[in-house]
Amino acid sequence: MTAALGAASLMVELLSAYADQPEPRSVAVVGNQPLAPDPVRAKAVDDCDLVIRVNGFVTDDPGGPETTGRKVHAVVFNRAVRATRHVFRDYHRRLYLLVEPGRLHWEPEALPGWWPADLGFVPVPNREVLLPLSDALGLPTRTEPTWSTTGTLAAWIAHTSFPRAQLVLTGFSFIDNPHQTSWEHASGDSCIVGPEHQIAAEGRLLESWTRTGDTVLLR
Incomplete structure (x- = not known):
C-alpha cells in the first residue's frame, strides 16, 4: 500500500470511528443551500449514522425551526471557509477534513490565522479522492485549475467510502439550478x-446517483 493510499484508508477509518457505529448504514451529506423548515428532512438527516457538513454550515438551534437537523460527525472544508458559529461548536467531537x-x-x-490552535485536521488526498472525482466529472484537473465544489467532494467521499450505505443528500442547489452564477447560503x-x-x-453526477436506489435527495 502506498503512503497516499494509506492516507485515503485512514480517512475512511476516521470517518467510521466518528460515526454512530463503525460500519455506517446511512450517511447524510448536507450542503449549504437555504431550505425551508421541514421536520421530516431534519429527522432523516439526524437519523443517519454519519452526518457530514460542509464549510460554513448551520445546524438547527434547540427549540428553533427544524430544517436540516443538528447532528454533525464530520466537517469537510477548504481554506476559504467562512466560519459560522456552528462550525467549531463541539469541535473536539468532530472530524475535520481539509480539501x-x-x-x-x-x-x-x-x-486562516483565526483557526483554533488546538484543532487538528486531516487533509483529503488529492490523488486518491479528488482526481477520481474529476475524472468522473470530465474535468482536466491535472493540467488545468478546475475542480469540484467542496459539497460535491464531500458527497463523493461519502459515496465512495461507504458504498453499501444509504446516502442522503440535501442542500445542493445546483442539482435543480445548474446555471446559477452565485450562491445563497443557509447562513x-x-x-x-x-x-x-x-x-x-x-449536478448531473449527483442526480445520476439518485436513480440507483442507494441515494435519496431531500429538497
Missing part, C-alpha cells in the same frame, strides 16, 4: 460560483 485541490496548482498551504451570506467549478456536471 485542498488548489494545491495542485497555486493554493498556499497556510490556514445568510452569498458569493459567486468560482470559475474553477463546473456545477452543471456536478
